[in-house]
Amino acid sequence: KAGVTQTPRYLIKTRGQQVTLSCSPISGHRSVSWYQQTPGQGLQFLFEYFSETQRNKGNFPGRFSGRQFSNSRSEMNVSTLELGDSALYLCASSLNRGEKLFFGSGTQLSVL
Amino acid sequence: QQQVKQSPQSLIVQKGGISIINCAYENTAFDYFPWYQQFPGKGPALLIAIRPDVSEKKEGRFTISFNKSAKQFSLHIMDSQPGDSATYFCAASTPRGNQFYFGTGTSLTVIP
Numbered sequence: 001k002a003g004v005t006q007t008p009r010y011l012i013k014t015r016g017q018q019v020t021l022s023c024s025p026i027s028g029h030r031s032v033s034w035y036q037q038t039p040g041q042g043l044q045f046l047f048e049y050f051s052e053t054q055r056n057k058g059n060f061p062g063r064f065s066g067r068q069f070s071n072s073r074s075e076m077n078v079s080t081l082e083l084g085d086s087a088l089y090l091c092a093s094s095l096n097r098g099e100k101l102f103f104g105s106g107t108q109l110s111v112l
Numbered sequence: 113q114q115q116v117k118q119s120p121q122s123l124i125v126q127k128g129g130i131s132i133i134n135c136a137y138e139n140t141a142f143d144y145f146p147w148y149q150q151f152p153g154k155g156p157a158l159l160i161a162i163r164p165d166v167s168e169k170k171e172g173r174f175t176i177s178f179n180k181s182a183k184q185f186s187l188h189i190m191d192s193q194p195g196d197s198a199t200y201f202c203a204a205s206t207p208r209g210n211q212f213y214f215g216t217g218t219s220l221t222v223i224p
Contacts, residue, residue, distance in 0.1 A: 004155070031210055042118075042201060043156070043214040056211050090155050097210040098144070103155030 001026060004104035006091050012110045018079040021107045025072050025093030031055075032074040033101065034066060037088040046089075049074055050097055078109075086111045115139060116204050118215025125222050131189040133218045135202035138183065142204040146212075147176065147187045150199045159200070160187070192222045 005024040013019050025032050034046040045058035049068035066076040072093075078085055088108050092101040118135045125131045135145075144163055148156035162169045162176040162185065169176045175188040189196055202215040 033210060033212075035214075040216060042216040043203075043212075045211045045213070048210045050210070058211070092155075094210065098205065098207070100146070100158055100161070101212065103148075103157065105153065105155050 004091055004093050004102050006089075006104035006107050008107060009105070010108045010110075012112065013081050014112050015081055015083060017081050018077065019081060019109060021076045021078075021089055021091075021109075023074045023076070023091030023093075023104060025074070025091075026102055029093035029095050029102070030072055031094045031097050031099075032068055032072060033092045033094075034074070034076050035090045035092065036060075037090055037106070038086075043090065046076070048097075055097065081111045083111050085109065114216065115213040116202055116215045118202050118218060120218060121216070122219040123221070125192045125220065127192060127194060127222055127224050129192050129222075131192045131196070131220055131222070132186055133200050133202070133220070134184065134186045135215050136182075136184045137204050137213075139204070139206070139213075140183070141206045142213075143207050144205045145176070145178065145185050146203050146205075147174075148201045148203065148214075150201065150217075156201055189220075192220075194222045194224050196220060197222050 031050045033048040035043040048056040068074045088106040090106045092103045146161035147159045149159045150156040173190045178185045203212045
């Protein structure tokens with residue numbers, strides 16, 4: 001069974017631009033969560049989607065948004081990029097809510 | 113504020129030794145405590161997890177010790193091997209949520 005797939009693997013953007021990251025969960029998994037990982041801060045929860053609905057949102061500004069499609073694939077969008085948005089963005093899927101998380105390898109975003 | 117506090121930030125252990133990583137939490141609603149292992153360039157992978165109804169869980173060389181009254185839990189890696197060199201994250205979640213709160217990570221280096 002294929003794991004969680006995130007694309008692209010690396011992204012370089014400049015301040016003010018916007019970016020869209022993609023995540024394909026493990027087949028059959030209905031819950032998709034997004035986390036931001038930075039050195040020293042660990043993993044910070046962004047949001048979780050289940051059955052195409054955002055179920056939970058972390059403490060991030062409205063510039064961070066996401067959505068989930070009917071096939072459970074998810075996208076995350078960051079608008080008006082800031083230098084501080086440089087991070088590894090991780091997507092995780094689980095069969096149902098509250099169950100074991102399976103992480104992708106992440107998208108490394110660099111904002112210049 | 114950090115809901116789960118993890119220490120130490122880094123750890124160097126001789127091959128064959130015991131690695132111990134500690135975490136503490138405040139929210140008594142947490143009911144699931146996983147540990148994740150992350151290698152460079154990869155996403156975190158679930159190593160072992162525990163629920164508060166037991167005080168210890170062992171899987172191979174990895175053991176979680178859980179102290180509910182002290183609101184602390186720890187990961188013990190017995191007979192540490194160079195292949196265990198990675199970053200370890202503790203985490204906690206609440207019953208109905210799918211939001212995991214992660215510690216800031218411990219970089220473990222096992223010297224041959």
